[in-house]
Each structure stands twice: as structure tokens, then as C-alpha cells.
Amino acid sequence: METEKKTQATAELTDMDLSEQIKKVTKDSHVRAEKTELMMSFQRGQVTLSQYKLLLSSLYEIYQALEEEMDRNSNHPGVAPIYFPAELARLESIEKDLEFFYGQDWREKIVVPAATKRYSHRLRQIGRENPELLLAHAYTRYLGDLSGGQVLGRIAQKSMGLKSNEGLSFFAFPGVSSPNLFKQLYRSRMNSVELTEEQRNAVLEEAVRSFEFNIQVFDDLQKMLSVTENQLQSSSTHSKSVTLQIPGAATNMSSLLRMVLGLFVALATVSMGIYVF
Ligand code: HEM
Numbered sequence: 025m026e027t028e029k030k031t032q033a034t035a036e037l038t039d040m041d042l043s044e045q046i047k048k049v050t051k052d053s054h055v056r057a058e059k060t061e062l063m064m065s066f067q068r069g070q071v072t073l074s075q076y077k078l079l080l081s082s083l084y085e086i087y088q089a090l091e092e093e094m095d096r097n098s099n100h101p102g103v104a105p106i107y108f109p110a111e112l113a114r115l116e117s118i119e120k121d122l123e124f125f126y127g128q129d130w131r132e133k134i135v136v137p138a139a140t141k142r143y144s145h146r147l148r149q150i151g152r153e154n155p156e157l158l159l160a161h162a163y164t165r166y167l168g169d170l171s172g173g174q175v176l177g178r179i180a181q182k183s184m185g186l187k188s189n190e191g192l193s194f195f196a197f198p199g200v201s202s203p204n205l206f207k208q209l210y211r212s213r214m215n216s217v218e219l220t221e222e223q224r225n226a227v228l229e230e231a232v233r234s235f236e237f238n239i240q241v242f243d244d245l246q247k248m249l250s251v252t253e254n255q256l257q258s259s260s261t262h263s264k265s266v267t268l269q270i271p272g273a274a275t276n277m278s279s280l281l282r283m284v285l286g287l288f289v290a291l292a293t294v295s296m297g298i299y300v301f
Pocket residue numbers: 043046047054057058063064066067163164165167168169171172235238
């Protein structure tokens with residue numbers, strides 16, 4: 025009975041175009057991504073500046089890897105049909121936004137969690153070894169951005185109290201006049217990619233993995249924020265030495281974190297001094 029059901033499901037999936045299959049196999053992952061704390065903050069209109077800055081920093085690392093690998097493989101038969109740098113590329117917009125939020129020396133200030141490093145590492149690996157799998161990642165990010173982008177951009181602007189569109193270039197696609205029509209074109213290009221059955225299954229698996237990477241990034245960012253907030257709270261209620269531990273081993277400790285850490289050490293030193301005398 026169970027086997028029958030499975031065979032039926034596989035047969036249904038085989039009859040579909042790639043764009044339909046990919047949407048179907050990632051449906052549950054999409055629901056999980058929507059329910060992450062970070063995405064819930066967006067949906068409640070409560071995204072904070074710290075959340076958004078950390079998210080942008082990770083998006084920088086992710087899009088840098090994705091777009092470098094897409095550029096390098098732009099003539100690959102699995103990439104060429106879905107290669108739309110003029111319409112979709114996000115890296116320059118993210119750089120502009122990071123400069124707005126962090127200042128000119130943003131490169132020295134941004135922090136990303138280990139999950140982001142794992143995601144970008146995977147992108148570079150498949151760019152080298154199986155470029156046709158880049159389609160799965162391009163789909164997850166770009167169609168996601170095109171679907172929710174406009175709405176999320178307005179929510180972000182309102183939640184963070186920004187007066188203009190400054191800092192929000194990530195959400196704007198000046199090269200796409202109708203996101204819905206563009207998504208249709210993109211889907212038809214996805215469907216035109218020639219893949220063996222094995223490659224098609226690998227693309228579908230990679231799409232699910234791609235959502236998983238995004239979910240892990242969102243969860244890690246949230247953990248980083250709550251650790252920083254908890255540490256700040258406990259340092260103001262108990263004046264004792266604390267070690268700043270970020271789950272997922274954040275890399276590139278920013279000067280902001282260094283400053284916070286310095287503040288803890290200074291507080292601990294002062295309080296020990298008061299205690300001793
Ligand atoms: C605030 C959270 C989110 C909301 C409210 C949301 C909502 C939506 C909506 C309404 C659509 C259009 C569905 C349709 O055309 O049938 C969509 C599509 C999509 N979203 Fe999301 N989304 C969210 C987060 C995400 C995230 C985090 C990702 C990936 C990292 C993502 C990836 C996608 C993709 C790839 C599509 C295109 C589906 C397709 O047509 O094949 N979404 N989303």
C-alpha cells in the first residue's frame with residue numbers, strides 16, 4: 025500500500041515540468057522557512073535594525089558565492105538558460121545597503137555565522153564540481169526575492185523607521201518591470217534545461233538542501249542576536265565576568281562585537297576593583 029502510494033507520487037512528479045517539481049518538493053521547506061523567528065519578525069512588521077544588518081551581512085556572503093559561480097559557469101548548459109545578471113544580480117545592491125548601514129568600512133565590520141560559511145562553501149563546491157546544481161540555489165534565492173521582495177521591502181522600511189528607500193536596494197529589481205511575468209519566463213527557462221533523470225533528481229534534492237541552508241542561516245542569526253542581547257542584560261544585572269560565546273562559531277568578529285566584549289571586560293574589571301577595595 026505504502027509502496028503503491030510512493031510509486032504514484034513518483035509518477036506524478038515525473039509527469040511534471042522541473043518548475044512544478046521543484047515547487048512541489050520544496051513546499052514543506054518553504055513553510056518551515058516562513059516560520060523561522062527571523063521571517064516571523066518580518067511578517068509581524070517587527071524586524072529590527074540589528075536583525076536586518078546581520079541578515080544583509082549573510083546575504084552578502086551568499087550572493088557573492090552564488091553570483092561568482094554563476095558568472096564563471098555562465099556558458100554551462102545547466103546555467104546559461106537561467107543566467108540573468110542584468111535583471112537579478114543582487115551583490116552590488118547589497119554592497120550599497122551595507123555601506124548605508126555600517127559606513128564605508130563595512131567590510132571590516134560585518135559578521136556572519138558558521139551556517140552562512142557552510143552555505144557559501146557549498147555554492148563554491150557545486151560551482152566547481154556540478155554547475156547544473158546552481159539552478160536549485162538560483163531558484164530558491166531569486167524566485168523567493170522576486171515573490172516576497174516588494175512586500176518585505178516595505179515592511180522593512182516601516183519596521184526600521186527608514187525615511188527613504190536608502191538601505192533597501194536589495195529589494196528593488198529595476199530591471200524587472202513585472203515580477204510575475206519574469207517568474208513565468210524564469211520557470212520556462214528552467215524547464216528548457218536538459219537534464220538526465222539522475223541530474224534532475226540531484227537538482228530537486230539540492231533545492232531542498234538550499235532551503236535548509238537558508239533556514240540554518242536565519243536560525244544562527246537569531247541565536248547570535250539573542251546571545252548578544254542576553255549577555256548585555258546579564259552584564260547590567262550581575263557585574264561579573266562573562267565570556268561572549270556565539271553558537272555556530274561566528275567568524276570575522278566585528279569591531280562592534282569586539283567593543284561589546286571590551287565593555288564586558290572593563291565592567292568586570294571595575295566591579296572586581298570595587299569588590300577588592
Ligand atoms: C516572510 C517569509 C515568506 C513569505 C511570507 C513568503 C511568501 C511567498 C509567496 C506568497 C510566494 C508566491 C507563491 C506563489 O506564487 O504560488 C512565495 C514564493 C516563493 N518563495 Fe517565499 N516567502 C517567504 C520566505 C521565503 C524564503 C525565506 C525563501 C527561500 C529562502 C522563499 C522562497 C520562495 C520561492 C523559491 C518561491 C517561488 C515558488 C515558485 O513559484 O516556484 N520564500 N513566497
